Amino acid sequence: MSAPSPPGGREPRRARADRGRRWTGLAGRYAALLLMLVVMLGPIVWQFLTSIRGRTENVYDGMLPSQPTLDNYVRVAESFPLLQYAGNTLVVAALAVTSNTLFAAMGGYALSRAAWKGRKVVFTLLVATLMFPFESVMISMFLTVREMGLVDTLIGVWLPGAVSVLNVMIMRSAFLAVPREVEEAAVLDGANEWTRFARVFLPSAKGALAVVCLTSFMGAWDDFLWPLLVLTDSDNYTLQLGLKTLAGATTVNDQRLIAAGAMAALIPMMLLFLALQRFFFKGVGEGAVKT
Template identity: 85%
Template sequence: MSRTQVAGEVAVRTAGARTRVRRLVALAGRYAALCLLLVLMVGPIVWQFLTSLKGRGENVYAGALPSQPTLDNYLRVADAFPLGQYVGNTLIVAALAVSSNVVFGAMGGYALSRAGWKGRRVVFTVLVATLMFPFESVMISMFLTIREMGLVNTLAGVWLPGAVSVLNIMIMRAAFLAVPSELEEAALLDGANEWHRFTRVFLPAARGALAVVCITSFMGAWDDFLWPLIVLTDSEHYTLQLGLKSLAGASTVNDQRLIAAGAMAALLPMMLLFFALQRFFFKGVGEGAVKL
Protein backbone atom coordinates (compact mmCIF):
# COMPACT_ATOMS: atom_id res chain seq x y z
CA MET A 1 0.00 0.00 0.00
CA SER A 2 1.43 3.33 -1.03
CA ARG A 3 1.80 6.35 1.18
CA THR A 4 -1.00 8.11 -0.68
CA GLN A 5 -3.41 5.27 -0.01
CA VAL A 6 -2.39 5.13 3.68
CA ALA A 7 -2.85 8.88 4.05
CA GLY A 8 -6.25 8.68 2.35
CA GLU A 9 -7.38 5.87 4.62
CA VAL A 10 -6.24 7.78 7.71
CA ALA A 11 -8.07 10.88 6.51
CA VAL A 12 -11.27 8.88 5.98
CA ARG A 13 -11.05 7.34 9.45
CA THR A 14 -10.35 10.73 11.01
CA ALA A 15 -13.32 12.28 9.22
CA GLY A 16 -15.54 9.40 10.33
CA ALA A 17 -14.41 9.78 13.94
CA ARG A 18 -15.09 13.52 13.83
CA THR A 19 -18.55 12.91 12.38
CA ARG A 20 -19.36 10.45 15.16
CA VAL A 21 -18.16 12.91 17.79
CA ARG A 22 -20.29 15.67 16.29
CA ARG A 23 -23.32 13.39 16.30
CA LEU A 24 -22.74 12.42 19.93
CA VAL A 25 -22.34 16.07 20.94
CA ALA A 26 -25.51 17.04 19.07
CA LEU A 27 -27.42 14.14 20.63
CA ALA A 28 -26.16 15.06 24.10
CA GLY A 29 -27.18 18.68 23.50
CA ARG A 30 -30.69 17.67 22.47
CA TYR A 31 -31.13 15.46 25.51
CA ALA A 32 -29.77 18.20 27.77
CA ALA A 33 -32.27 20.68 26.29
CA LEU A 34 -35.12 18.19 26.75
CA CYS A 35 -34.11 17.56 30.37
CA LEU A 36 -33.99 21.31 31.03
CA LEU A 37 -37.41 21.75 29.45
CA LEU A 38 -38.76 18.87 31.54
CA VAL A 39 -37.45 20.46 34.74
CA LEU A 40 -38.93 23.85 33.85
CA MET A 41 -42.35 22.41 33.00
CA VAL A 42 -42.74 19.59 35.50
CA GLY A 43 -40.62 21.03 38.32
CA PRO A 44 -43.23 23.51 39.63
CA ILE A 45 -45.93 20.83 39.60
CA VAL A 46 -43.73 18.40 41.54
CA TRP A 47 -42.84 21.17 44.00
CA GLN A 48 -46.52 21.96 44.55
CA PHE A 49 -47.31 18.29 45.10
CA LEU A 50 -44.50 17.86 47.63
CA THR A 51 -45.56 21.05 49.39
CA SER A 52 -49.12 19.74 49.69
CA LEU A 53 -47.78 16.67 51.54
CA LYS A 54 -45.98 18.67 54.23
CA GLY A 55 -47.40 18.76 57.74
CA ARG A 56 -48.42 21.87 59.65
CA GLY A 57 -45.20 22.01 61.63
CA GLU A 58 -42.88 21.79 58.62
CA ASN A 59 -41.24 24.78 57.01
CA VAL A 60 -42.47 25.07 53.43
CA TYR A 61 -39.25 26.68 52.21
CA ALA A 62 -36.80 24.48 54.15
CA GLY A 63 -36.58 21.78 51.49
CA ALA A 64 -38.44 20.06 48.72
CA LEU A 65 -39.08 16.66 50.33
CA PRO A 66 -41.55 16.47 53.25
CA SER A 67 -40.10 14.87 56.36
CA GLN A 68 -43.45 13.37 57.40
CA PRO A 69 -45.75 13.13 54.33
CA THR A 70 -49.44 13.52 55.10
CA LEU A 71 -52.72 13.92 53.19
CA ASP A 72 -54.20 16.08 55.93
CA ASN A 73 -53.93 19.22 53.77
CA TYR A 74 -56.37 17.80 51.22
CA LEU A 75 -58.91 17.19 53.98
CA ARG A 76 -58.36 20.71 55.28
CA VAL A 77 -59.02 22.14 51.81
CA ALA A 78 -62.44 20.49 51.76
CA ASP A 79 -63.17 22.00 55.19
CA ALA A 80 -61.77 25.45 54.39
CA PHE A 81 -64.19 26.20 51.54
CA PRO A 82 -66.99 24.35 49.68
CA LEU A 83 -64.73 22.40 47.36
CA GLY A 84 -67.45 20.04 46.17
CA GLN A 85 -69.75 22.90 45.20
CA TYR A 86 -67.02 24.72 43.28
CA VAL A 87 -65.97 21.53 41.51
CA GLY A 88 -69.59 20.84 40.61
CA ASN A 89 -70.03 24.33 39.15
CA THR A 90 -66.85 23.96 37.13
CA LEU A 91 -67.87 20.53 35.87
CA ILE A 92 -71.20 21.93 34.68
CA VAL A 93 -69.48 24.71 32.73
CA ALA A 94 -66.84 22.31 31.37
CA ALA A 95 -69.43 19.72 30.30
CA LEU A 96 -71.46 22.39 28.50
CA ALA A 97 -68.32 23.76 26.83
CA VAL A 98 -67.16 20.34 25.66
CA SER A 99 -70.60 19.39 24.33
CA SER A 100 -71.19 22.64 22.46
CA ASN A 101 -67.68 22.78 21.02
CA VAL A 102 -67.89 19.20 19.79
CA VAL A 103 -71.31 19.71 18.18
CA PHE A 104 -70.89 23.20 16.72
CA GLY A 105 -67.18 22.81 16.02
CA ALA A 106 -67.78 19.62 14.03
CA MET A 107 -70.73 21.10 12.15
CA GLY A 108 -68.88 24.33 11.38
CA GLY A 109 -65.72 22.51 10.35
CA TYR A 110 -67.70 20.20 8.10
CA ALA A 111 -69.46 23.12 6.42
CA LEU A 112 -66.18 24.94 5.79
CA SER A 113 -64.55 21.81 4.39
CA ARG A 114 -67.28 21.26 1.80
CA ALA A 115 -67.14 23.08 -1.51
CA GLY A 116 -70.15 24.10 -3.55
CA TRP A 117 -71.69 26.96 -1.58
CA LYS A 118 -71.10 30.66 -2.08
CA GLY A 119 -69.42 32.71 0.60
CA ARG A 120 -67.39 29.84 2.04
CA ARG A 121 -64.08 31.64 1.58
CA VAL A 122 -65.49 34.86 3.03
CA VAL A 123 -66.76 33.05 6.13
CA PHE A 124 -63.44 31.25 6.52
CA THR A 125 -61.49 34.52 6.22
CA VAL A 126 -63.70 36.27 8.77
CA LEU A 127 -63.37 33.40 11.26
CA VAL A 128 -59.59 33.31 10.90
CA ALA A 129 -59.45 37.11 11.29
CA THR A 130 -61.23 36.87 14.65
CA LEU A 131 -58.27 34.89 15.99
CA MET A 132 -56.18 38.07 15.74
CA PHE A 133 -58.19 39.83 18.46
CA PRO A 134 -57.25 38.97 22.06
CA PHE A 135 -59.95 38.24 24.58
CA GLU A 136 -59.23 41.46 26.47
CA SER A 137 -60.17 43.57 23.44
CA VAL A 138 -63.72 42.16 23.32
CA MET A 139 -64.19 41.47 27.01
CA ILE A 140 -66.24 44.60 27.75
CA SER A 141 -68.59 44.11 24.80
CA MET A 142 -69.06 40.47 25.75
CA PHE A 143 -69.95 41.46 29.31
CA LEU A 144 -72.46 44.05 28.10
CA THR A 145 -74.05 41.42 25.88
CA ILE A 146 -74.27 38.92 28.72
CA ARG A 147 -75.76 41.60 30.98
CA GLU A 148 -78.42 42.50 28.40
CA MET A 149 -79.31 38.82 28.18
CA GLY A 150 -79.73 38.67 31.96
CA LEU A 151 -77.04 36.02 32.41
CA VAL A 152 -74.76 37.87 34.83
CA ASN A 153 -73.98 35.80 37.94
CA THR A 154 -75.08 32.58 36.24
CA LEU A 155 -73.16 29.55 35.03
CA ALA A 156 -74.78 29.99 31.61
CA GLY A 157 -73.13 33.41 31.40
CA VAL A 158 -69.78 31.79 32.12
CA TRP A 159 -70.30 29.11 29.47
CA LEU A 160 -71.90 31.04 26.61
CA PRO A 161 -68.84 33.01 25.32
CA GLY A 162 -66.91 29.75 25.05
CA ALA A 163 -69.76 27.72 23.57
CA VAL A 164 -67.81 27.33 20.34
CA SER A 165 -64.21 28.23 19.58
CA VAL A 166 -63.00 29.31 16.16
CA LEU A 167 -59.84 27.31 16.75
CA ASN A 168 -61.87 24.14 17.28
CA ILE A 169 -63.76 24.81 14.04
CA MET A 170 -60.43 25.12 12.24
CA ILE A 171 -59.21 21.86 13.81
CA MET A 172 -62.30 20.00 12.65
CA ARG A 173 -62.10 21.57 9.19
CA ALA A 174 -58.51 20.39 8.82
CA ALA A 175 -59.48 16.89 9.96
CA PHE A 176 -62.38 16.69 7.50
CA LEU A 177 -60.20 17.93 4.63
CA ALA A 178 -57.82 15.05 5.36
CA VAL A 179 -60.55 12.43 4.89
CA PRO A 180 -60.00 10.65 1.55
CA SER A 181 -62.48 11.71 -1.10
CA GLU A 182 -62.96 8.03 -2.04
CA LEU A 183 -64.88 7.47 1.21
CA GLU A 184 -67.35 10.21 0.42
CA GLU A 185 -67.74 9.00 -3.16
CA ALA A 186 -68.46 5.48 -1.92
CA ALA A 187 -71.07 6.85 0.48
CA LEU A 188 -72.67 8.81 -2.35
CA LEU A 189 -72.88 5.68 -4.48
CA ASP A 190 -74.58 3.91 -1.58
CA GLY A 191 -77.23 6.66 -1.50
CA ALA A 192 -76.12 8.35 1.74
CA ASN A 193 -77.46 11.86 2.20
CA GLU A 194 -75.52 14.80 3.69
CA TRP A 195 -76.37 13.98 7.30
CA HIS A 196 -75.46 10.31 6.94
CA ARG A 197 -72.14 11.20 5.29
CA PHE A 198 -71.38 13.60 8.12
CA THR A 199 -72.26 11.24 10.97
CA ARG A 200 -71.19 7.88 9.50
CA VAL A 201 -68.18 8.78 7.36
CA PHE A 202 -66.56 12.01 8.45
CA LEU A 203 -67.08 11.95 12.22
CA PRO A 204 -65.67 8.41 12.68
CA ALA A 205 -62.69 9.37 10.53
CA ALA A 206 -62.02 12.46 12.67
CA ARG A 207 -62.12 10.86 16.13
CA GLY A 208 -58.63 12.11 16.90
CA ALA A 209 -59.60 15.71 16.14
CA LEU A 210 -62.71 15.31 18.28
CA ALA A 211 -60.49 14.21 21.17
CA VAL A 212 -58.36 17.33 20.68
CA VAL A 213 -61.51 19.48 20.79
CA CYS A 214 -62.69 17.72 23.95
CA ILE A 215 -59.39 18.19 25.76
CA THR A 216 -58.84 21.82 24.75
CA SER A 217 -62.45 22.76 25.54
CA PHE A 218 -62.34 21.07 28.93
CA MET A 219 -59.01 22.66 29.83
CA GLY A 220 -60.17 26.09 28.72
CA ALA A 221 -63.34 25.90 30.83
CA TRP A 222 -61.61 24.30 33.81
CA ASP A 223 -58.72 26.78 33.92
CA ASP A 224 -60.67 29.93 33.08
CA PHE A 225 -60.32 32.58 35.75
CA LEU A 226 -60.73 36.06 34.26
CA TRP A 227 -64.16 35.66 32.67
CA PRO A 228 -65.81 33.96 35.69
CA LEU A 229 -64.27 36.69 37.86
CA ILE A 230 -66.06 39.31 35.74
CA VAL A 231 -69.41 37.55 35.41
CA LEU A 232 -69.89 35.91 38.80
CA THR A 233 -70.62 37.94 41.91
CA ASP A 234 -72.17 35.37 44.25
CA SER A 235 -69.81 32.89 45.89
CA GLU A 236 -72.30 30.03 45.53
CA HIS A 237 -71.79 30.19 41.75
CA TYR A 238 -67.99 30.34 41.93
CA THR A 239 -65.97 28.01 39.77
CA LEU A 240 -62.98 26.16 41.18
CA GLN A 241 -60.41 28.74 40.10
CA LEU A 242 -62.32 31.53 41.83
CA GLY A 243 -62.67 29.35 44.88
CA LEU A 244 -58.93 28.76 44.98
CA LYS A 245 -58.37 32.51 44.66
CA SER A 246 -60.65 33.15 47.63
CA LEU A 247 -58.81 30.42 49.54
CA ALA A 248 -55.45 32.05 48.76
CA GLY A 249 -56.78 35.43 49.87
CA ALA A 250 -58.08 34.04 53.15
CA SER A 251 -54.97 31.99 53.96
CA THR A 252 -51.87 33.23 55.68
CA VAL A 253 -48.36 32.98 54.31
CA ASN A 254 -47.68 29.97 56.52
CA ASP A 255 -50.60 28.09 54.91
CA GLN A 256 -49.02 27.67 51.48
CA ARG A 257 -49.34 23.92 51.85
CA LEU A 258 -53.12 24.34 51.93
CA ILE A 259 -53.07 26.36 48.70
CA ALA A 260 -50.79 23.74 47.12
CA ALA A 261 -53.25 20.99 48.03
CA GLY A 262 -56.07 22.97 46.41
CA ALA A 263 -54.00 23.54 43.28
CA MET A 264 -53.22 19.84 42.99
CA ALA A 265 -56.90 18.99 43.45
CA ALA A 266 -57.70 21.34 40.55
CA LEU A 267 -54.97 19.83 38.37
CA LEU A 268 -55.93 16.18 38.87
CA PRO A 269 -59.06 16.06 36.60
CA MET A 270 -57.17 17.58 33.67
CA MET A 271 -54.34 15.09 34.05
CA LEU A 272 -56.77 12.16 34.17
CA LEU A 273 -58.61 13.40 31.08
CA PHE A 274 -55.39 13.90 29.12
CA PHE A 275 -53.98 10.49 30.05
CA ALA A 276 -57.28 8.85 29.09
CA LEU A 277 -57.41 10.54 25.67
CA GLN A 278 -53.74 11.08 24.89
CA ARG A 279 -53.68 8.41 22.17
CA PHE A 280 -56.52 10.14 20.31
CA PHE A 281 -55.06 13.56 21.13
CA PHE A 282 -51.75 12.98 19.36
CA LYS A 283 -53.55 11.30 16.50
CA GLY A 284 -55.79 14.32 16.16
CA VAL A 285 -52.84 16.70 16.22
CA GLY A 286 -51.35 14.75 13.33
CA GLU A 287 -54.64 14.90 11.44
CA GLY A 288 -54.90 18.63 11.94
CA ALA A 289 -51.38 19.16 10.67
CA VAL A 290 -52.21 17.75 7.23
CA LYS A 291 -54.36 20.61 5.98
CA LEU A 292 -55.20 23.81 7.79
Protein backbone atom coordinates in the same frame (compact mmCIF):
# COMPACT_ATOMS: atom_id res chain seq x y z
CA MET B 1 -16.27 -9.71 0.66
CA SER B 2 -15.90 -7.43 3.67
CA ALA B 3 -13.90 -4.23 3.41
CA PRO B 4 -10.35 -4.50 4.70
CA SER B 5 -9.79 -3.18 8.20
CA PRO B 6 -7.71 -0.05 8.60
CA PRO B 7 -4.04 -0.63 9.38
CA GLY B 8 -3.48 -1.26 13.06
CA GLY B 9 -7.25 -1.68 13.65
CA ARG B 10 -7.79 2.09 13.98
CA GLU B 11 -10.75 4.01 12.60
CA PRO B 12 -10.05 6.71 10.05
CA ARG B 13 -9.81 10.15 11.58
CA ARG B 14 -12.85 11.42 9.64
CA ALA B 15 -15.02 8.51 10.84
CA ARG B 16 -14.03 9.19 14.46
CA ALA B 17 -14.84 12.89 14.01
CA ASP B 18 -18.24 12.12 12.48
CA ARG B 19 -19.08 9.74 15.30
CA GLY B 20 -18.00 12.32 17.86
CA ARG B 21 -20.24 14.95 16.28
CA ARG B 22 -23.19 12.54 16.30
CA TRP B 23 -22.70 11.78 19.98
CA THR B 24 -22.31 15.48 20.76
CA GLY B 25 -25.50 16.35 18.89
CA LEU B 26 -27.40 13.52 20.59
CA ALA B 27 -26.18 14.62 24.03
CA GLY B 28 -27.18 18.22 23.25
CA ARG B 29 -30.70 17.18 22.25
CA TYR B 30 -31.18 15.10 25.38
CA ALA B 31 -29.84 17.95 27.52
CA ALA B 32 -32.31 20.36 25.91
CA LEU B 33 -35.20 17.92 26.46
CA LEU B 34 -34.15 17.42 30.08
CA LEU B 35 -34.07 21.19 30.60
CA MET B 36 -37.56 21.54 29.11
CA LEU B 37 -38.79 18.74 31.37
CA VAL B 38 -37.43 20.48 34.46
CA VAL B 39 -38.88 23.86 33.44
CA MET B 40 -42.32 22.42 32.67
CA LEU B 41 -42.70 19.86 35.46
CA GLY B 42 -40.57 21.53 38.13
CA PRO B 43 -43.31 23.90 39.40
CA ILE B 44 -45.89 21.10 39.45
CA VAL B 45 -43.58 18.79 41.40
CA TRP B 46 -42.74 21.58 43.83
CA GLN B 47 -46.44 22.34 44.30
CA PHE B 48 -47.21 18.71 45.02
CA LEU B 49 -44.36 18.35 47.50
CA THR B 50 -45.53 21.52 49.25
CA SER B 51 -49.07 20.15 49.46
CA ILE B 52 -47.97 17.05 51.38
CA ARG B 53 -45.71 18.78 53.91
CA GLY B 54 -46.64 18.51 57.57
CA ARG B 55 -47.87 21.49 59.56
CA THR B 56 -44.62 21.89 61.48
CA GLU B 57 -42.38 21.78 58.41
CA ASN B 58 -40.90 24.85 56.77
CA VAL B 59 -42.18 25.15 53.21
CA TYR B 60 -38.75 26.17 51.92
CA ASP B 61 -36.75 23.72 54.03
CA GLY B 62 -35.35 21.25 51.52
CA MET B 63 -36.89 19.61 48.49
CA LEU B 64 -38.48 16.50 49.97
CA PRO B 65 -40.90 16.70 52.92
CA SER B 66 -39.71 14.99 56.09
CA GLN B 67 -43.27 14.35 57.33
CA PRO B 68 -45.40 13.67 54.22
CA THR B 69 -49.15 13.73 54.84
CA LEU B 70 -52.44 14.11 52.97
CA ASP B 71 -53.99 16.08 55.81
CA ASN B 72 -53.71 19.32 53.83
CA TYR B 73 -56.21 18.06 51.26
CA VAL B 74 -58.69 17.29 54.04
CA ARG B 75 -58.16 20.76 55.48
CA VAL B 76 -58.77 22.34 52.07
CA ALA B 77 -62.10 20.52 51.75
CA GLU B 78 -63.03 21.80 55.23
CA SER B 79 -61.85 25.38 54.61
CA PHE B 80 -64.19 26.13 51.69
CA PRO B 81 -66.83 24.26 49.63
CA LEU B 82 -64.39 22.53 47.32
CA LEU B 83 -66.86 19.95 46.01
CA GLN B 84 -69.51 22.60 45.30
CA TYR B 85 -67.08 24.76 43.33
CA ALA B 86 -65.74 21.71 41.49
CA GLY B 87 -69.32 20.72 40.63
CA ASN B 88 -70.05 24.19 39.22
CA THR B 89 -66.88 24.04 37.15
CA LEU B 90 -67.73 20.55 35.94
CA VAL B 91 -71.15 21.77 34.74
CA VAL B 92 -69.54 24.60 32.75
CA ALA B 93 -66.85 22.27 31.38
CA ALA B 94 -69.40 19.62 30.35
CA LEU B 95 -71.47 22.24 28.51
CA ALA B 96 -68.33 23.60 26.81
CA VAL B 97 -67.18 20.15 25.69
CA THR B 98 -70.64 19.24 24.35
CA SER B 99 -71.22 22.49 22.47
CA ASN B 100 -67.69 22.74 21.09
CA THR B 101 -67.71 19.14 19.89
CA LEU B 102 -71.07 19.57 18.17
CA PHE B 103 -70.72 23.04 16.69
CA ALA B 104 -67.02 22.76 15.80
CA ALA B 105 -67.69 19.51 13.95
CA MET B 106 -70.64 20.99 12.08
CA GLY B 107 -68.78 24.21 11.29
CA GLY B 108 -65.67 22.33 10.19
CA TYR B 109 -67.74 20.16 7.87
CA ALA B 110 -69.53 23.16 6.39
CA LEU B 111 -66.22 24.92 5.71
CA SER B 112 -64.50 21.86 4.26
CA ARG B 113 -67.03 19.74 2.36
CA ALA B 114 -70.35 21.53 1.93
CA ALA B 115 -70.52 23.60 -1.26
CA TRP B 116 -72.05 27.05 -0.75
CA LYS B 117 -71.30 30.57 -1.87
CA GLY B 118 -69.19 32.73 0.39
CA ARG B 119 -67.47 29.83 2.10
CA LYS B 120 -64.00 31.27 1.60
CA VAL B 121 -65.09 34.69 2.82
CA VAL B 122 -66.53 33.21 6.02
CA PHE B 123 -63.38 31.15 6.54
CA THR B 124 -61.21 34.24 6.13
CA LEU B 125 -63.31 36.21 8.62
CA LEU B 126 -63.16 33.39 11.15
CA VAL B 127 -59.38 33.17 10.88
CA ALA B 128 -59.16 36.96 11.25
CA THR B 129 -60.98 36.79 14.60
CA LEU B 130 -58.08 34.77 16.01
CA MET B 131 -55.97 37.95 15.94
CA PHE B 132 -58.14 39.68 18.55
CA PRO B 133 -57.30 38.89 22.18
CA PHE B 134 -60.05 38.13 24.64
CA GLU B 135 -59.42 41.36 26.54
CA SER B 136 -60.36 43.43 23.48
CA VAL B 137 -63.90 42.00 23.35
CA MET B 138 -64.37 41.25 27.03
CA ILE B 139 -66.44 44.35 27.83
CA SER B 140 -68.79 43.93 24.86
CA MET B 141 -69.27 40.26 25.77
CA PHE B 142 -70.13 41.20 29.34
CA LEU B 143 -72.65 43.81 28.19
CA THR B 144 -74.26 41.23 25.90
CA VAL B 145 -74.50 38.65 28.67
CA ARG B 146 -75.95 41.28 31.01
CA GLU B 147 -78.61 42.28 28.47
CA MET B 148 -79.56 38.60 28.18
CA GLY B 149 -80.03 38.41 31.95
CA LEU B 150 -77.34 35.76 32.36
CA VAL B 151 -75.06 37.57 34.82
CA ASP B 152 -74.28 35.47 37.90
CA THR B 153 -75.31 32.23 36.19
CA LEU B 154 -73.31 29.25 34.99
CA ILE B 155 -74.94 29.63 31.56
CA GLY B 156 -73.42 33.11 31.36
CA VAL B 157 -70.01 31.64 32.15
CA TRP B 158 -70.38 28.96 29.47
CA LEU B 159 -72.00 30.92 26.62
CA PRO B 160 -68.97 32.91 25.30
CA GLY B 161 -66.99 29.68 25.06
CA ALA B 162 -69.79 27.62 23.51
CA VAL B 163 -67.70 27.22 20.34
CA SER B 164 -64.11 28.15 19.64
CA VAL B 165 -62.93 29.29 16.22
CA LEU B 166 -59.72 27.34 16.69
CA ASN B 167 -61.70 24.15 17.26
CA VAL B 168 -63.64 24.82 14.06
CA MET B 169 -60.33 25.15 12.21
CA ILE B 170 -59.08 21.88 13.71
CA MET B 171 -62.18 20.00 12.59
CA ARG B 172 -62.09 21.61 9.16
CA SER B 173 -58.53 20.45 8.63
CA ALA B 174 -59.35 16.93 9.86
CA PHE B 175 -62.29 16.66 7.44
CA LEU B 176 -60.16 17.91 4.56
CA ALA B 177 -57.81 14.98 5.18
CA VAL B 178 -60.59 12.47 4.40
CA PRO B 179 -60.06 11.19 0.84
CA ARG B 180 -62.54 12.45 -1.72
CA GLU B 181 -63.06 8.89 -2.96
CA VAL B 182 -64.56 7.88 0.39
CA GLU B 183 -67.16 10.63 0.16
CA GLU B 184 -67.95 9.78 -3.46
CA ALA B 185 -68.46 6.13 -2.51
CA ALA B 186 -70.91 7.18 0.21
CA VAL B 187 -72.80 9.34 -2.31
CA LEU B 188 -73.07 6.38 -4.70
CA ASP B 189 -74.49 4.31 -1.82
CA GLY B 190 -77.25 6.88 -1.42
CA ALA B 191 -76.00 8.62 1.72
CA ASN B 192 -77.32 12.14 2.16
CA GLU B 193 -75.42 15.08 3.69
CA TRP B 194 -76.22 14.24 7.32
CA THR B 195 -75.48 10.56 6.86
CA ARG B 196 -72.09 11.30 5.33
CA PHE B 197 -71.33 13.70 8.16
CA ALA B 198 -72.31 11.26 10.91
CA ARG B 199 -71.26 7.93 9.38
CA VAL B 200 -68.21 8.85 7.31
CA PHE B 201 -66.54 12.03 8.49
CA LEU B 202 -67.01 11.94 12.26
CA PRO B 203 -65.57 8.40 12.66
CA SER B 204 -62.61 9.47 10.52
CA ALA B 205 -61.83 12.42 12.80
CA LYS B 206 -61.84 10.78 16.24
CA GLY B 207 -58.39 12.15 17.01
CA ALA B 208 -59.39 15.71 16.17
CA LEU B 209 -62.56 15.32 18.25
CA ALA B 210 -60.41 14.23 21.19
CA VAL B 211 -58.30 17.37 20.78
CA VAL B 212 -61.44 19.52 20.74
CA CYS B 213 -62.81 17.79 23.85
CA LEU B 214 -59.57 18.15 25.76
CA THR B 215 -58.89 21.78 24.87
CA SER B 216 -62.52 22.74 25.58
CA PHE B 217 -62.45 21.06 28.97
CA MET B 218 -59.13 22.63 29.89
CA GLY B 219 -60.25 26.08 28.80
CA ALA B 220 -63.45 25.91 30.86
CA TRP B 221 -61.79 24.29 33.87
CA ASP B 222 -58.91 26.79 34.02
CA ASP B 223 -60.85 29.95 33.18
CA PHE B 224 -60.59 32.63 35.86
CA LEU B 225 -61.03 36.09 34.34
CA TRP B 226 -64.44 35.61 32.71
CA PRO B 227 -66.08 33.92 35.74
CA LEU B 228 -64.62 36.71 37.88
CA LEU B 229 -66.53 39.25 35.77
CA VAL B 230 -69.80 37.34 35.52
CA LEU B 231 -70.24 35.71 38.92
CA THR B 232 -71.02 37.56 42.13
CA ASP B 233 -72.77 34.95 44.29
CA SER B 234 -70.25 32.66 45.98
CA ASP B 235 -72.66 29.72 45.57
CA ASN B 236 -72.04 29.91 41.80
CA TYR B 237 -68.27 30.24 41.99
CA THR B 238 -66.14 28.01 39.83
CA LEU B 239 -63.12 26.21 41.21
CA GLN B 240 -60.58 28.83 40.14
CA LEU B 241 -62.56 31.60 41.86
CA GLY B 242 -62.85 29.42 44.93
CA LEU B 243 -59.09 28.92 45.02
CA LYS B 244 -58.66 32.70 44.83
CA THR B 245 -60.86 33.14 47.87
CA LEU B 246 -58.85 30.43 49.62
CA ALA B 247 -55.58 32.20 48.83
CA GLY B 248 -56.96 35.58 49.89
CA ALA B 249 -58.78 34.53 53.03
CA THR B 250 -57.51 36.20 56.18
CA THR B 251 -57.98 32.98 58.13
CA VAL B 252 -55.83 31.02 55.72
CA ASN B 253 -52.18 31.91 55.55
CA ASP B 254 -50.75 28.52 54.79
CA GLN B 255 -48.96 27.77 51.54
CA ARG B 256 -49.59 24.08 52.11
CA LEU B 257 -53.35 24.56 51.79
CA ILE B 258 -53.01 26.74 48.71
CA ALA B 259 -50.76 24.13 47.09
CA ALA B 260 -53.21 21.36 48.00
CA GLY B 261 -56.08 23.32 46.45
CA ALA B 262 -54.08 23.93 43.29
CA MET B 263 -53.25 20.25 42.99
CA ALA B 264 -56.92 19.32 43.53
CA ALA B 265 -57.78 21.55 40.56
CA LEU B 266 -55.00 20.06 38.43
CA ILE B 267 -55.70 16.38 39.02
CA PRO B 268 -58.90 16.14 36.87
CA MET B 269 -57.13 17.65 33.87
CA MET B 270 -54.20 15.26 34.27
CA LEU B 271 -56.54 12.27 34.45
CA LEU B 272 -58.47 13.43 31.39
CA PHE B 273 -55.28 13.92 29.40
CA LEU B 274 -53.98 10.48 30.37
CA ALA B 275 -57.27 8.97 29.24
CA LEU B 276 -57.28 10.78 25.88
CA GLN B 277 -53.58 11.08 25.13
CA ARG B 278 -53.63 8.32 22.49
CA PHE B 279 -56.34 10.15 20.55
CA PHE B 280 -54.85 13.56 21.34
CA PHE B 281 -51.49 12.98 19.65
CA LYS B 282 -53.23 11.36 16.70
CA GLY B 283 -55.58 14.32 16.45
CA VAL B 284 -52.77 16.88 16.51
CA GLY B 285 -51.66 15.51 13.15
CA GLU B 286 -55.20 15.31 11.81
CA GLY B 287 -56.14 18.79 12.94
CA ALA B 288 -53.12 20.80 11.91
CA VAL B 289 -54.48 24.09 10.65
CA LYS B 290 -54.47 24.26 6.86
CA THR B 291 -55.65 26.90 4.48
